[in-house]
Amino acid sequence: MTAPIPVRLGWLDALRGYAALTVVCFHLSPLVLGSERHLAVMRHIDLGKYGVLLFFLVSGYVIPMSLEKHGSLRRFWIGRLCRIYPAYLFAIALVAVLCAAGWMTWPASLRQETVTGVLAHATMMPDLLGQRGAVRVFWTLSYEMTFYLVVSGLFAWKLHRHSAWWASGLAVLAFLGPPDNLFGADPGQRRTTAAVLVVVIGLSVLAYVKDRFVLLAGTAGIALLLLPALNGHDTKNSTVVASWQGLLLLAVMFAGTVVYRWQHGQLGRRPAAIALTTVTLSVVGAHWTHLGTTAALRVWAANVGAVAVTFALAFAMRNRPVPALLTWLGRISYSLYLLHAVLLFQVVRIVPDIGKSAGVIRVAVGLAYVIVALGVAWVAYRMVEIPGQRLGRKLTARLDPRPIPASSIATQRAATATGQGRTSDRASRLDT
Numbered sequence: 001m002t003a004p005i006p007v008r009l010g011w012l013d014a015l016r017g018y019a020a021l022t023v024v025c026f027h028l029s030p031l032v033l034g035s036e037r038h039l040a041v042m043r044h045i046d047l048g049k050y051g052v053l054l055f056f057l058v059s060g061y062v063i064p065m066s067l068e069k070h071g072s073l074r075r076f077w078i079g080r081l082c083r084i085y086p087a088y089l090f091a092i093a094l095v096a097v098l099c100a101a102g103w104m105t106w107p108a109s110l111r112q113e114t115v116t117g118v119l120a121h122a123t124m125m126p127d128l129l130g131q132r133g134a135v136r137v138f139w140t141l142s143y144e145m146t147f148y149l150v151v152s153g154l155f156a157w158k159l160h161r162h163s164a165w166w167a168s169g170l171a172v173l174a175f176l177g178p179p180d181n182l183f184g185a186d187p188g189q190r191r192t193t194a195a196v197l198v199v200v201i202g203l204s205v206l207a208y209v210k211d212r213f214v215l216l217a218g219t220a221g222i223a224l225l226l227l228p229a230l231n232g233h234d235t236k237n238s239t240v241v242a243s244w245q246g247l248l249l250l251a252v253m254f255a256g257t258v259v260y261r262w263q264h265g266q267l268g269r270r271p272a273a274i275a276l277t278t279v280t281l282s283v284v285g286a287h288w289t290h291l292g293t294t295a296a297l298r299v300w301a302a303n304v305g306a307v308a309v310t311f312a313l314a315f316a317m318r319n320r321p322v323p324a325l326l327t328w329l330g331r332i333s334y335s336l337y338l339l340h341a342v343l344l345f346q347v348v349r350i351v352p353d354i355g356k357s358a359g360v361i362r363v364a365v366g367l368a369y370v371i372v373a374l375g376v377a378w379v380a381y382r383m384v385e386i387p388g389q390r391l392g393r394k395l396t397a398r399l400d401p402r403p404i405p406a407s408s409i410a411t412q413r414a415a416t417a418t419g420q421g422r423t424s425d426r427a428s429r430l431d432t
């Protein structure tokens with residue numbers, strides 16, 4: 001039995017591409033606008049966090065859909081690893097080449113705690129181990145990977161439909177303020193934790209791929225919630241300032257899952273509304289309470305409000321055709337997100353006095369940078385990401401040749417019949 005080609009949801013592509021471009025512009029703005037204007041904007045809204053929260057909300061919507069579409073943890077993890085690791089390793093390799101050429105330097109934390117840093121990069125969890133990523137934006141991958149593992153554990157134990165409880169529970173726990181640095185208060189503890197994570201995550205993924213000891217792996221996946229809950233780092237090497245903030249990021253991802261479940265009739269409107277309201281108020285309230293300033297309240301209210309409005313508008317227009325430019329931007333968004341910071345270092349190197357240049361020159365350099373970044377991301381997508389995805393499909397066909405479950409096929413047909421995901425990119429595969 002041959003399954004139909006999955007529908008690509010163009011509005012999610014557009015959101016992901018828009019979020020990536022927002023982060024790029026946020027990191028570029030100090031050079032183009034100047035530091036003072038950049039900080040003046042940040043006193044009202046943090047566009048970097050806005051873009052990241054939007055990314056996480058989309059991930060929370062897409063990942064459970066992808067997992068349930070595959071119908072097996074083996075299919076899901078083969079697809080995930082072949083989707084995210086090739087571009088990730090390519091970014092690290094590019095940094096290594098630039099460091100060898102003297103055009104970049106490795107982060108200080110990676111030089112000082114090399115073993116911990118290498119192990120942390122192997123699991124994609126540098127931020128949760130108090131490490132700076134080889135590329136600064138790697139910090140978000142720590143929470144993406146944690147979400148994958150937790151959701152897989154819930155799926156293994158058939159607890160994945162309780163998304164509203166997980167979103168609300170994590171949000172409330174973050175508001176209450178869990179402890180920090182339980183597993184990483186000193187270099188020795190961080191090294192031990194990093195080694196344990198390599199073993200636990202490696203064996204868990206192997207269990208899913210081999211389809212053996214799945215429940216044990218699922219237990220380990222759910223237990224990994226303890227890492228962000230008890231090991232947030234308020235050091236200069238971590239972007240997330242404390243455990244409570246890490247839990248909020250996971251709550252935001254589960255909020256995306258709540259939207260998905262409500263849309264597909266797996267969750268009532270009232271519990272969905274309660275869960276989303278709880279997450280919204282907790283994100284704003286936790287930053288106000290734990291940071292203790294009205295400025296934090298103002299900025300995070302703006303961040304969360306902007307994310308909610310953006311996602312709601314995109315969701316409302318989900319059945320409308322999406323411009324090809326936006327879906328293209330969504331496809332290259334992962335490479336764009338990973339590589340744009342590396343390229344930005346080179347802009348500063350090539351034009352060292354850009355901050356003192358005339359406004360017209362700064363704008364011209366900024367536009368040139370964005371064009372180059374988009375071009376490099378497109379090349380990386382074509383030369384790295386697409387071959388990785390093809391490898392994933394080949395491995396899936398070889399290791400798990402079973403047909404996609406009939407329930408998944410029925411869901412896809414129902415979505416097509418009701419017009420969900422009707423885009424110009426209909427024939428593309430949903431492997432986001």
